[in-house]
Amino acid sequence: MNYLSVTIEKLEAKQNVFLTGGAGVGKTTITREVISAYEEDAKKVAKLASTGMAATLIGGQTLHSFLDLGIASSIEELEKNAKYEIKKKIKKLISNMHLIVIDEVSMVSESLFEMICLRLKQADFSGSLLVVGDFLQLPPVVKGYGEVCFAFESEAWKSFAFETIELTHIYRTDDKHFIELLNHVRFGFINEQIHNNLNEYIKPLPEDLSEFTFLFGKNQSAAFHNKAQLSFIENELFVKEAQIIKHLKSASDGEVERFMNDARIEKELELKIGAPVLFTRNSWNYFNGERGVILNIDASCVYVQKSDDKIVKLEATSQSKGVWKEKTINGNKEMVEESIFSIYQFPIKLAFAITIHKSQGMSIEDLIIETNEIFAPSQFYVALSRSSNPSRLNLIAPKKQWYDLAFVNAKAMAFVQENTNL
Numbered sequence: 001m002n003y004l005s006v007t008i009e010k011l012e013a014k015q016n017v018f019l020t021g022g023a024g025v026g027k028t029t030i031t032r033e034v035i036s037a038y039e040e041d042a043k044k045v046a047k048l049a050s051t052g053m054a055a056t057l058i059g060g061q062t063l064h065s066f067l068d069l070g071i072a073s074s075i076e077e078l079e080k081n082a083k084y085e086i087k088k089k090i091k092k093l094i095s096n097m098h099l100i101v102i103d104e105v106s107m108v109s110e111s112l113f114e115m116i117c118l119r120l121k122q123a124d125f126s127g128s129l130l131v132v133g134d135f136l137q138l139p140p141v142v143k144g145y146g147e148v149c150f151a152f153e154s155e156a157w158k159s160f161a162f163e164t165i166e167l168t169h170i171y172r173t174d175d176k177h178f179i180e181l182l183n184h185v186r187f188g189f190i191n192e193q194i195h196n197n198l199n200e201y202i203k204p205l206p207e208d209l210s211e212f213t214f215l216f217g218k219n220q221s222a223a224f225h226n227k228a229q230l231s232f233i234e235n236e237l238f239v240k241e242a243q244i245i246k247h248l249k250s251a252s253d254g255e256v257e258r259f260m261n262d263a264r265i266e267k268e269l270e271l272k273i274g275a276p277v278l279f280t281r282n283s284w285n286y287f288n289g290e291r292g293v294i295l296n297i298d299a300s301c302v303y304v305q306k307s308d309d310k311i312v313k314l315e316a317t318s319q320s321k322g323v324w325k326e327k328t329i330n331g332n333k334e335m336v337e338e339s340i341f342s343i344y345q346f347p348i349k350l351a352f353a354i355t356i357h358k359s360q361g362m363s364i365e366d367l368i369i370e371t372n373e374i375f376a377p378s379q380f381y382v383a384l385s386r387s388s389n390p391s392r393l394n395l396i397a398p399k400k401q402w403y404d405l406a407f408v409n410a411k412a413m414a415f416v417q418e419n420t421n422l
Contacts, residue, residue: 004033010163011128018162019132023385024172031132043098052262054104057361067119074111086122093324094123105133109140110149117156135412136186136378152415166420172363178390185381190403198402201395212366214353215383217373225353233272238297240269243344251341259321264358265345276351289362302346316344356383363388371398377409
């Protein structure tokens, strides 16, 4: 089946689509291709996600920013914050869209999805909605000990009558043994065989940890490991500061800082010649999560040698936060996206360590997972599925049983079983 053409065909027939499947099956690739097809046809597309990091991967913006939700997390808070009524410019913006894409929908809460539905109704949106994600991956963030409530639990989800398109072929690895293991972990099915298979990845750690990327559950652990490992390299320390250009006077320092945190852009990127790095974006000559080693650093460029010995000359790349404005073009009023600000930084991170959350979308070849920092449903599956070369995968021996780590949210499991070809 040509999933791209089927997806576009359904969307153009004004059907709403839920594009799903496990990790590494190409959801982001098809999403980008759908967006390109629409834009090549001069159609307006809103590229959205609940976090800046997820939005960055499809070149878009956050749901809160596009829909003018402020800091509200529910319709009740919209009312309290005097944001319930839609502004005229937001109504026009939404109504002008032919397609709205919401990526990483597993991280969208029930209350946020209700707000999305409210805005689309207020704007008389008549286009199509494409939601993308896997509910057996990262769930919505919940403050304190509140219950996780997914987008599919809202009445709004039912009202969109989504056509489900499920991708099943894993492209990240062709190791059939490992693919079977991933499928069991994804659904939390840990029998004796899977238990033994996972134990096979508990190996003595290599002496040279710089060859591997540690996946941690906590930011503090990843930052500490990166700093410690970088200090072992005796070469000169270079600090590449992000360059911030404000295009509109309305851009605030706080807004810029939040965007950088969400989009995993380093304010001060510390590098040394000889340090291993991960690429954090996709380009024609590198991909998100690909590993390399810094060969040279000068005032404007960083030279990275990849594992295939090819050398990439990197310049700082731009990540922008946009706003849609009405402009007159050739006598016609059109909605045009303009940048509020742009941030220039090199699209790399130190490869010694990264958090599971920030590894989103990455394919990492040389991987060590700190299993003792797994605390959330599906977190272990997300970590495990980053591996593109299982022979280079190490698991730190867990203090808990494997079935205590490979657990899934019961509501997410029931939804996936009901709505996919399990």
